[in-house]
Amino acid sequence: MLARWTSWVPIRSLGRRHRKRILQHLLALGERDRYLRFGYAAHDPQIEKYVAGLDFVRDEVLGIFNRRLQLIAVAHLAYAPAPQIKGRPAMAEFGVSVATSARGRGFGGRLFERAALHARNRGIDTLFIHALSENAPMLSIARKAGAKVERDGSESEAWLRLPPDSVSSHVDEALERHMAEWDFQFKRHMRTVGDIIDGVAEVKSRLTKKARGKSAKQ
DSSP states (O other): OHHHHHTOOOOEEEOGGGHHHHHHHHHTSOHHHHHHHHSSOOOHHHHHHHHHTOOTTTSEEEEEEOTTSOEEEEEEEEEOSSOSSTTSOOEEEEEEEEOGGGTTSSHHHHHHHHHHHHHHTTTOOEEEEEEETTOHHHHHHHHHTTOEEEEETTEEEEEEEOOOOOHHHHHHHHHHHHHHHHHHHHHHHHHHHHHHHHHHHHHHHHHHHHHHHHHHHO
């Protein structure tokens, strides 16, 4: 438990007001990353259509912000009203993207864990991933979590059975949500303070230059 919190990553639930930031994050992805995230070489208009169609009421969208309040990782947990595969329980599908500058920190895996907790607390017993077989990072995340991965040529599917929710799982999610919100507000406050300091420094610099100009004329 202690190890989990000492390496904790603030993951925040995203809503309609974050749509612009989600779009900026996805548009910043390179051609290869877009291909792996969406399964095809998504162009800007296609990404714009995807972001415009995000349902923040039905689904869960999660994000990780850096100190400048830029989204550096985004996960989409899409819920389906009925089983996607006949004879199987209803599942939630997971997709994730991480900015190039934020790779190698385990953000994708952390987002997967948080998404699994969210789905578990909403009565979903299976987390589903559909990815290209060449998307090694995504499939690695699934395997590490204990998911069953099946490959069919260029595409792969993974299923992770989730345990039923409990008082502990609901408390964990509430704590995660509260701490992530506190982290975001702290970063926003620090950015505001930084902007004020930069503004004061700029004014002082202008006044100093002005004073020096007057001294030179005298």
